[in-house]
Amino acid sequence: MSTDFYRDGEPVADAKAPAGPIAERWEKRRFSGRLVNPANRRKLRVIVVGTGLAGASAAATLGELGYRVANYCFQDSSRRAHSIAAQGGINAAKNYRNDGDSVHRLFYDTVKGGDFRSRESNVHRLAEVSTEIIDQCVAQGVPFAREYGGLLDNRSFGGAQVSRTFYARGQTGQQLLLGAYQALQRQVAAGTVDLHTRHEMLELVIVDGKARGIVVRDLVTGEISTELADAVVLATGGYGNVYFLSTNAMGCNVTAGWRAHRKGAYFANPCYTQIHPTCIPQSGEHQSKLTLMSESLRNDGRVWVPKKKGDDRHPADIPEDERDYYLERRYPAFGNLVPRDIASRAAKVVCDEGHGVGPGGLGVYLDFAAAIERLGRKAVEAKYGNLFDMYERITGENPYERPMRIYPAVHYTMGGLWVDYDLSSNIPGLFVTGEANFSDHGANRLGASALMQGLSDGYFVLPNTISDYLADGPFEAVPEDHEAVVAARRAVDDRIAFFLGNDGDRTVDSFHRELGKIMWEYCGMERTEEGLTKAIGLIRSLKDEFWRRVKVTGKNEQLNQELEKAGRVADFLELGELMCIDALHRSESCGGHFRAESQTEDGEAKRDDANFSYVAAWEYGEDAPVLHKEALEFEYVKPTQRSYK
Amino acid sequence: MKLSLRIWRQPDAQAEGKMVSYEIDEVSEDASFLEMLDVLNERLIGEGEDPVAFDHDCREGICGACSLVIDGQPHGPQAATTTCQLHMRKFKDGDKIDIEPWRAGAFPVIKDLVVDRSAFDRIIQAGGYISAPTGTAPDAHAVPIPKQDADAAFSAAACIGCGACVAACPNGSGMLFMGAKVAHLGLMPQGQPERHTRVLGMVAAHDDAGFGGCTNTGECAAACPKEIGLDVIGKLNRDFRKAAIRAA
């Protein structure tokens, strides 16, 4: 295989998961971890970068415990972190429905859903903690949906056979984040958390092998400053925007993680991205982002395309027998409710064959005619009214009269910085939580489990595990003029000076858009050796061109959104290359990663457990990245081929 | 389509600002309002000019970052719609469009169309929460909540903190924002113990930040993209009256 793209390194030594029966591991770890005496916590400083579910919950909880916390986000308010956009819901093994759910079942479903590429210990802990999350959020006043009896309502989500998803209309992420945000603001008022909004982390400071601080830029004044601490937590979200078009917010980026990676932190499974099947298709070149239509729509909508290629009749004029309900045809058992990766690829297949509808043939119909007939328009309106309105605002089409057009879009990144069971990266003192780490979802994330993971990490896991590290602190104070600090600052200054001084002629966005196209084409829903190899070449030359031709207006000492974007795109370019290398080296198909070379006869993903049952943890190398493998073992859930036929 | 824009340009907080005219051509009907500005910015950068700064992030109407006053109306002409969700098909070829930042003493302009809304966070810090330190919670089913209350609380909690209410209010008042939070938490049983201190603290922080008082004109609710109603201001007033009498 193309080893010229990377080098093999030592296997990952230790992921720190305690041994023993799986249900006791988290308990055991909590007990064996050292604690910090309350009087000492006040002397310990922790930096938390990010105020999403993972960051705000961690910062608030650490503040409540009495640590001195410095918290950062690039938005103008911590409440605007991208977690706010999550729609569907959050899973928890409460078994309030008495429908056979349990911690073990949630654990089992999540390991299977991740296509056997996640760690059993982590996933089990996630399932255990899930119940506490709901308790915590309710206590904070999160207005979850309720039934007439006053108890919490649940729905089934993402093809699960039990109803374990808690939700707050179509705005679950918003309500959970506001709960965490309010807890965080309470700590700000109490003086335990120093919150810095409109600040962007641009570099990690490592002193004597330990993460000891960050370099940040004040996005309003341009001032570059250093924050030093005893530990650093990155909760900086996902990097789906490497594809330019995704369901992520415009500001989502990889910079914090990538800077840490360049300083030695491993980046795990970068190629695992989730493509969500129900998004509003692109409408033109001006498009800046894609909008997700909640997965719940598939509960009542039927997906189809015209049987005839290039059929551009009004959908209502296409008779039943000229329609191909391809999901129902191919997956009779699950039908329209197959998992995201499967529904997405199926849409791509029919569009590639020429059956797609709408501009560029990149869309399939999601039709509610049958549901409206069966339930009545009123009922459909009550259930999905706000989603229908949103669709109409964006497309100008009325989905009650004309089926929605949908197409898959990049949604979530399962990869991220490598962490051990304690959520510590391989750099001591650098912890990573939420979507920014790689940990719990394997090669594919089930619906409603990212919110669960972010809050589990932030409220319950990190505050427990970080104390074991901080028990050795406070560490020796780092002077501002320490050479590592000075060097990190200089790196930031130099990069900014370069951007502003470069005599270029191409906008940052034009590079981002081009990178996105390469990634989507070759490292999107279907990947091939040939395509990935080509993509690596294309990205390298694009990167080259970027550094020669990028044009950034304005100066540093002001709000300069172009300068912000330039730094982010520079990092995306490097990440994109690593994603392609990772995708190329993993010649099996698993979860969201579909290698055309590895499929069953009827076109389904084919895993290769013998060769690829490992986490690919990449170390940064000047010439080529170094691959460290962490072997995965399955004692409780035996790997099987996923089938939704 | 072709449009004539007049946009508020102000290099930084201290500088004087003014409305500057731009012509823009070939705007797609399907583009969102912010995408139209993206296209303009690409052109400005090409011409070596400073692009127009504006706040935005999610571009799907939920983060509350986008904040443009379009033809005198916060978030533009379409009801219940944020700026990022407004699409150009709402405009006609040849339209003249004025774009300004939120205007309020408590929201100083930082640059162009970007304002500082941190005063909202300070209002929340002054009591817009329920004190429930991590790990102290009873089982989620310990206290049932009537569905109507939960639904009403949700409707109030749907506020995205965008500040359009303040921008629309002739008094630069933050009552709708504050009322939404007071109503949300006040409807939950968990919110009762701190109900009085919450409202007194938040109102003090609100006034302290330089927001004006409410004269019940209702412009805020008309501009609110999440359709938060004036009833939350009533709830706020009522909670305040009770708390103030008790404190006296």
Add this chain to the structure above:
Amino acid sequence: MSTELQNRPAARPDKRARAPQGPWRSNIGLKIAMAVSGVLLVLFLIVHMAGNLHVFEGREEMNAYAHGLRTFGEPLLPHESLLWVLRIGLIAAAAVHIWSAVVLTRRALAARPVRYASKKPAKGESRHAVATMRWGAAVVFLFIIWHLLDLTFRTVNPVKDVPDAYGAVVATFSPERWPVTVFYLLALFALYFHLRHGIWSAVQTISGPDTKWRKRTQAIGLAVALIVVLGFAIVPISVTFGLVS
């Protein structure tokens, strides 16, 4: 969680928002004062308007009514006691009302220092209030000064004989003094807007009705404003057009 946590004050004093003057000087506190005093003023106006209608019963009845007000409770109570109790209440209410109006208006202007270059008509539930409340109040204020000089102190009224209220009313609105009538009607027009908004606004401020009751209050406010203003207006109009003389 640790006990230390529970003991920590909820907010650091230096970070807590300052409310040096206590809740009643806050925007909502003042607004409540304005609403309560406004409601008292409304009650006065309703009674006053009803009293004015005695004009249609003729000089005798009207003056007897005015006399009755002054001699209420005599000889147990001193002359004009009821009137003075009412007046003191009225003056207090007006003082509180005007004072809070001035403070709040100044704060509101400071809270909205820059206007929009592009103006759109208001579209809120009380859109008429945006344009009318403040100048309307100013007109009403000027009117009251004139009105007191006119009908209470009679400084600007041809009839100086205090017990002859009827004569004073008829004299002030006599056809040749039509500008006075016009001024009264203009003031009533302003008062109409002030009451139409003020009544529901006061209810919203004091009791915070739900949406259903808010809509009802708005309708009631409109009705009361119309009744009061028409009830007042009928007097000068009738006199000017010679229906009462």
